Each structure stands twice: as structure tokens, then as C-alpha cells.
Amino acid sequence: MTASWDNDTSGLGAIRGNAQLRRLLVAQAPADLADWLDFTALAALLAYGWKVDPLVFALLAVAMGLPYLLVGPVAGVIADRLPLRGVMIWSNVAKAGATALFALAQDWPVLLALVFLRGAFDSFFTPARQASIQALTAPGERAAMNGLSLGLNQAAKIVAPGLGGMLLVALAPAEVFLLNAGVSALAALLLLRLAPISRAETGAAAGGMLAQLAEGLHIARDRPALSNALGLMALGFFGVFLYDSFFAPLTRDFGFSEIQLGFILSAVGAGGVAGALFSGGAGRARPFRQIAFAMAASGALVAAVGLSAALAVAPPYPVFFAGSAFVGFTSAAALVPIRTVIQNETPPSHMARMAALGEAINTLAILSAPFIGAAIAGATTLGHAFVAGGAVALLGAVLAMRADRA
Template sequence: MVITLRRLPVSLTPLATPRLRRLLAAQVPSDLADWLDFVALSALVAFQWQLGPGAVASLTLALALPYVVLAPVVGVLVDRMDQRTLLIASNILRSIATAAFVLAPNLLVLLVFVILKSSADALFTPAKQAAIPLLTAPDQLLSANSLSHMINQLTKIVGPALGGVLIVFLELQQIFLANAGLSLIAALILLGLPNGLRSSHTNTARRKFSQEFIDGIRHIRNKPLLATAILAMAFGFFLIFLYDGLIALLVKEIGFSSALLGASVASAGAGGVVGSLLLGQFCEKRDPFQLMIASGLAGGVLIALMGHVGRGDIMMPPLVFCVLLFATGVASAGLFVPYRVVLQKETPPELIGRVAAVGEGLSAAAMMTAPPIGAGLAEIAGVSAPYLVSGYATAIFALMLLCVRRRIDKRDELMAGD
């Protein structure tokens, strides 16, 4: 069936490109497998093996560590090689590592397999970011990234819910094998991408990995807007993960029943989906960095409001609380999606793997360090404290970014005048 642009709303126009449609179609089973894995791994460690919080935390560390450690190697590989090959290989490697979970006799061996699986994920994410501008018209980058983020948010909603149902009817080992099958399905879909999916400006001369990675760092340093966006995203991840894992405690602190927890998480995820669609529909011609600033300001106020509800300063019925979480999800899309557009627009195709890997590594490092700090803050000052700190810090940081953006614009005007 041929899809024409006239039949599609603006937010869905990238789907009229068959090759991009194939990439996004492969992302569905790939992302779904990630969320099913997370649920099944948590159930294995916490319920089947009866291990404590430290073991569960070690899973999060194992999932994030490869993004930090492998960033230089992954970045250079993405810029050197065909994206089709990398996307397929990463899903095959992920399938093998996920199937190996079945063989893990203890936590230590399981963590080794989780690190291997996350290493494949660390390769898939920058390769996908490098492939999107190669498959998309320049004026549809925001819509294409919005669709990619929407898929991620949808699977974030469906995956844990489906995982909870599957745990009732299947053995955990069977779920791991099913997840391995999903990654293989993604690899099969990606086989339809064209060969030679890489920048025409890719340098064929091979140098040391460290030298090529430094080229990416040098490019970031010479692009103030890009460097600011990467640092802003990393700091944004840090602030998000200060409170992200404490939603259950916040719901309990407010006095809501545990039944509202699932609705709260689903509301935030649904907000991310709607926010992605709104961005693609109405914001294609807007400055992506300005979108990040506006979303950071709005999101910060909303997060702080959640903290005030948790502290008892504001009374809020459950339905309104879910609406608040929904609005927070909408604002979060305004951070994640425009950031990828800034990265893709400010980086030549032959460097995008290295630049994306730097961004992923810094964000992963923030994700690793923030949760224990947030937990400690909650222990000292109450569960609402991480929400208040994160919310107000996000809003203030967004205002600082506005000033930085104005300085960058003035610098560019002076350089253009010279």
C-alpha cells in the first residue's frame, strides 16, 4: 500500500518515506524487547532469587555502564561503518545476550550477560541517530525524531504492562527467549534498509580510534550551540533521575492507593506520546533549542508542583495528579526530541556517531550518579525534596540556557559581520 503525503498529518509525513518507515518499524520490537527485559530481569532478581535493593541497583548500573565506557569505540564505529550493518548486528548481538539470560546461575553471571546486551544497545542508539538524517528530508527531522520518541514512549507503556501479564502465564526464562525473538524480528526488518547507508563524506582513511574520537570532541568544542545542548541534556538527565525512581514513594506519601501507581506511570508515558505528536505536527519550523528551553521551564515548574503536592502544600485529587504527570510527560518530549534535532543539524553526517556517543555517554553517567543522590536526599529531607530540587533547578537552568543562547546568537552575528 502506497502512503501519500496528502493523506498524512504533518507529524506523520516521514512515514511516507519507505526506508525511514522500515527503520521505525524495526524500532517497535527492539524497544519493546528492552522494556520486557527490564521487567523480567527485575522479577528474576527480586522475586525468584529473593535478592535485595543492592542487586536491583546493580542491574541499573550494568545497563548504563556500557554507554559510558564504550562511547569512544561506538562513536568511531558508527562513523566508519554502514549503519544498516551496525543496526542489524546490534540486534543480533542483543538477541544472543538476552537468550543467554536463561543460562545465568547467579547474579554475577547475569550481570555479565546484561552488560553484553547493553553494549549492543549502546551501539544501536547512535547508529539509529546517524541513520535518521540519512533517511529523512532535512525539513522533516523534527517529525522523524518525534515519531522515534513516540515509539519509545509507547513501548514504555505497553512493555511493563505486557511484562506483568506474561510473568503470570510464562516462566521468566520463556520471556527472555521471547525477547530474544523480538530482537531477531527487528534485525529481519532492518535487512530491508539499503546497503551503504553512510555519509558520502565519510573519511575512508583509517587512523587510531582515539584520534578519530578526538575529532568528534573537537567538533563539539567548536560548536557552542551543540556543546550547550549536550551538556544541557546530560544535566537534564541528572535532574530527571534524581526523582524518577521515587514515584511509588511519592504516591504513598500523598496518601493515594497503590492502584494509582500504574496509572501515574502510564499518564507520564501517554504525555510523552502526545508531546511527540504535537512537536511533529506544529513545531517543525521552530528553533529546536528554543523548544528545549521552553520545555525545560514548563517541565521544571510541573515537577516542582509534584513536590509541593507530596509535601502537603497543595491538595490534589488523584485524577488531577494523573493530569499533572501527563503534562510532565508532554514537557519531557520537548526536551528529548529537539535535542536530537540540534545534534543532527549541528553535526556533519560523517561525525554524528562520535557526537551522539558523547551525548549518550554523558547522559548515561548522569543516570548512574543521580538515583543514589536522589535517594539520599529523600532520606534526609523527605520524598518530596528530590522533586522540589529537580523542578526548581530545571526551571532555573532553562532560564540560564536562554541567556546562553542569546550570547551565542550575538557571537554568531559578530563573526558573520567580520
């Protein structure tokens, strides 16, 4: 562990007194909301308006995720070369334009191409935001700031799809798309309130795009704490998405209703918000120990649920509801210290590309894990996909504990 983990007793108090951080968080709220506000409208247009084949929904998931894998790493390098404030502003402006074009799409291939384009523009925002958090905070403040930032992101994932569904009661999908474009434009306007963000060591590295991408990989390889954090983040996402798609059929097999499923999914999201905020205020001296405890608790619980399903033993609904909230809590509690390690271990001149590299690795895990989980469930039972996801989290806990002792 490097000296960047020296004890800094600032935290939430310092964030409250930092106008730049407050403005960044305020702008992040509509930026994150815009990621999910029109998701219900997209699904409704495809399912009810155009009545597409199920394959198109799989392609929608690919169109939403692939930009962060293909464009994201390049976006990170570009964000490291340019002023962060400008990158975040223009990312949201371009995202607003792409979203507005959704309203003009007349068939699903065009719509999915626009979804990919919007994701490509959005892939600039998160790396620049993570680099901004690093630039605007001292090492001891970053856990608290990451907790608040992740908490906002989790809250947006809870609120936005439901709000989008409510909007469809009064608006056509095209109108929802235009409204969501306005939300991204609002994020850009709020980002104008930020002063220019200065960074140490911001000189661009020699060489072209590929050389600078390779340099980011070399930095990750040469810093064990950084490579451990990136690996644990990818492992965590992979484990979750082995079983995440099967919550609905699992609850059906347990005899829970559709309404109860809705409450369960809300509990996972609310647990994620609580876990992010709790983790941001937890101790910062040994982040890998916190990651290990969170992944161990989550893995054990998910594996237990999977064994229960494999044995056809349904838990009581209140127990399953509470367990779902706890899984959301522990998942977020592991992610906050991971992000903090990445920020504390990465040189400022490379922070955006390192954040983009993390996003790309996560996306690869997210896109591959559901198919592996489906293969496990198809060959055995749904429960075994949950057991596999829990086992991956437990492996992550072991690796995190080893990193803590290194």
C-alpha cells in the first residue's frame, strides 16, 4: 500500500465545505437519471409499438453495454488529454442530442444504433467524473465522496425506470425521449457552474492513442493494489451477473407474486444506496479488508439462496426480502473502497483512462456472465446459477483478504 493511504481525517465535513464537489454531485444527479429514465419507453416501444422478436431485446442490452467496452478506453485517454469540465459538459450535450434523435427512429435497427451512439458519448462522462473526484479531493476524502456518488447512481437506477413508466401514462415514447434529452441538457448546464478543474501531472504522455492505452495497462500491472482493485471489481460484477437475470424466475419458483418481486427489486436498490453511504463513512485504512468482508457476506448469502432453490425449499418472504436488501448493501459496500483504491493508486495524468479501463473490464464481465449463468441454469437448476455467483464472490473475498495482507 502506498503513502496515498496516509490517514486524512477530512471526509464528509470537507465535502460539505467544498463547493466544487457539491456542484459535481448536483450535476451528476440528472446525468445518472438520464441513463435510465427512458429505458421503460425503449422497452415499451420495442415490445408494444413495433412488436419485435425477443432477440432484439438481447441486442438492446449489447447496444447499451458495448460502447463502454469499445469506445470507453479511447474516451479515457482523450479525457486525460483535455480539461475535465469540458469533457463532462460536452459528453452530456452530445448525449442529449443522441437521445433526441431516438424520437425520429422509425425501426429498431436505427434505434439500437442511436442507443450505441448515446453510450459512446456517455462513455466519456464517467472517466472524467472519476478523474474530477480524484482532483478535487484529498485521499482521506475520497471514500466519502465515492459513497455519495455511488449512492446517487444507485438511487437513479431505482427512481428513473419507475418514473419513466409513469411518464408513459401521459406521454408517447418519442415524447419521453425528448424529455430525457432535456435531462441530459440540464446536467450539462449544471456542469457549467463548475470552475475549471486543475490536476497535478497532467502532461500528455508521448506516443499515439495505442501507446497511451498500453501505458495505462502498464501502470495497472506495476501497482499491485491497483491491479487487485480492478480485478476484484470485475470479479464482483461477473459474480452478480451470473444470477442477476434470474431473480424473476427464482421468486416465481419460490411462490412470490409479481408485486412481491417489485418490492424485492426495490429492496436490492435501496440496500445499494444504504451500502454506498455506509461504506463511504467507514474506515479507510484497510480498504481491502472492507472489500473482503462485504464480498464474503454477500457470497455466503447468495450461495445459501441458491442451495435453497436447488433443494426446492422456499424461504419465508420477509427473510428473502431482508436478504435481498442485504445483498444490495454488501455489493455497494464493496464497490466504494474499490473505486477509492483506484483513485488513490492512479497518477492524476492517467485517472480517466484507468476509470475507463475499469468500465471496460466490468462491461466485458456484464456481457458474458448472463450467458454463462444461463448455461449453468439450463444444465442444472436456477439455484445453481446463484450458487455459482456466490462462489465467485467468496473467491473475491479470499483474494481481497490476501491483498489486505500484502
